[in-house]
Amino acid sequence: MKLSKSFETxxxxxFPRPHPVRDVFASNAEIDPIQISxxxxxxxxxxxxxxxxxxxYEFDQKRSGKKDSPDTNKDPQLNYMDGLVKxxxxxxxxxxxxxxxxxxxxxxxxxxxxxxxxxxxIQDPRPGIRFGLIVTEPISAKQxxxxxxxxxxxxNNSDRLTKISVPSPYILGARLWDPDYSIKAYPTREKFIDDxxxxxxxxxxELVKSGIDIIQIDEPDMAVLLDPAKxxxxxxREYDLRLGSNKINEMIHGIKKVRTAMHMCRWNSLNRGWHxxxxxxxxxxxxxxxxxxxxxxxFSIPVAGSVSILKELPEDKLxxxxxxxxxxxxxxxxxxxxxxxxxxxxxxxxxxxxxxPDCGFAPDIRHNIPLDECYxxxxxxxxxxxxxxxxxx
Ligand SMILES: [Zn+2]
Numbered sequence: 001m002k003l004s005k006s007f008e009t010x011x012x013x014x015f016p017r018p019h020p021v022r023d024v025f026a027s028n029a030e031i032d033p034i035q036i037s038x039x040x041x042x043x044x045x046x047x048x049x050x051x052x053x054x055x056x057y058e059f060d061q062k063r064s065g066k067k068d069s070p071d072t073n074k075d076p077q078l079n080y081m082d083g084l085v086k087x088x089x090x091x092x093x094x095x096x097x098x099x100x101x102x103x104x105x106x107x108x109x110x111x112x113x114x115x116x117x118x119x120x121x122i123q124d125p126r127p128g129i130r131f132g133l134i135v136t137e138p139i140s141a142k143q144x145x146x147x148x149x150x151x152x153x154x155x156n157n158s159d160r161l162t163k164i165s166v167p168s169p170y171i172l173g174a175r176l177w178d179p180d181y182s183i184k185a186y187p188t189r190e191k192f193i194d195d196x197x198x199x200x201x202x203x204x205x206e207l208v209k210s211g212i213d214i215i216q217i218d219e220p221d222m223a224v225l226l227d228p229a230k231x232x233x234x235x236x237r238e239y240d241l242r243l244g245s246n247k248i249n250e251m252i253h254g255i256k257k258v259r260t261a262m263h264m265c266r267w268n269s270l271n272r273g274w275h276x277x278x279x280x281x282x283x284x285x286x287x288x289x290x291x292x293x294x295x296x297x298x299f300s301i302p303v304a305g306s307v308s309i310l311k312e313l314p315e316d317k318l319x320x321x322x323x324x325x326x327x328x329x330x331x332x333x334x335x336x337x338x339x340x341x342x343x344x345x346x347x348x349x350x351x352x353x354x355x356x357p358d359c360g361f362a363p364d365i366r367h368n369i370p371l372d373e374c375y376x377x378x379x380x381x382x383x384x385x386x387x388x389x390x391x392x393x
Pocket of ligand 1: 220263264265266267268358359360
């Protein structure tokens with residue numbers, strides 16, 4: 001498996017959702033608009049953004065037409081979201097990215113897509129808990145092939161390479177299972193994630209048929225095990241690492257003719273920074289055992305360790321090199337990004353390196369940062385890639 005070219009440029013996944021996207025969710029979501037907090041202290045201001053309280057207008061839900069429209073084939077809200085996603089794609093194309101995503105604007109959070117895929121979840125009733133959903137019934141497929149449908153839209157609306165992200169079974173088990181609420185459906189987290197695997201594998205099979213170019217599995221929770229302060233969720237560190245990696249391999253079993261990737265990071269709380277610290281050394285052997293083609297890894301933050309760790313990865317693994325921090329307001333110059341990539345070039349050949357931010361710009365709908373800031377970062381990332389191409393290709 002190869003990159004489309006040396007220094008291929010992409011986003012990790014998400015763009016911040018502007019008000020029109022949030023308005024569509026506010027008037028349409030089966031689950032209430034997300035009110036999760038990021039790890040640590042709840043930031044009420046940003047929660048209010050989701051509720052719409054910061055707005056100086058009142059969105060008339062009837063304007064979206066849902067309540068007055070018996071014709072579900074012409075769901076205007078779906079049309080609104082399609083139009084909004086076209087805008088997200090267009091921004092990436094104008095910035096010059098080689099790979100585009102839908103900005104994850106069809107999801108409230110990167111993990112929430114599981115509520116579109118499966119029955120069995122309710123809105124998380126626990127106070128102060130972060131993740132919005134909880135499993136209370138044995139899960140069953142709700143809309144098989146919905147990710148392929150999203151992929152088809154992307155493919156039909158861009159001539160660039162396309163990417164869709166899917167959360168890993170391990171992280172869904174870690175976040176959406178709670179003994180007080182889930183035990184009747186699943187006595188253990190592991191039983192829950194065992195049931196997730198075939199549903200996710202089916203979605204991946206359908207994604208392959210859609211013609212998507214890249215399937216990215218989001219797996220931050222396993223990656224933060226590189227921090228000694230991180231308590232393993234399932235057992236001990238080795239058990240957690242083995243479980244997480246095995247489940248990704250099961251999830252992608254039989255998935256061929258498409259590039260598979262895994263994203264990891266130390267969590268993204270925007271201006272409150274990251275939550276876990278350390279280089280990749282403690283998990284590098286685990287990474288070698290995961291059968292994806294590419295790793296999207298963060299390197300722009302000072303606690304991410306040395307980029308020299310990349311020499312430990314097998315030569316057939318492609319790298320999505322995190323070369324700008326989505327949490328920071330600072331827009332790195334093209335020269336800054338070139339220097340970061342050149343450090344990695346000491347260990348990895350140009351044809352294995354893609355350029356991307358460390359993480360999605362907005363893992364959930366509550367993450368509110370200016371789209372213009374993201375756009376400016378991506379433009380400089382693309383300029384850096386062009387400088388590198390002329391120097392090294
Ligand atoms: Zn991330």
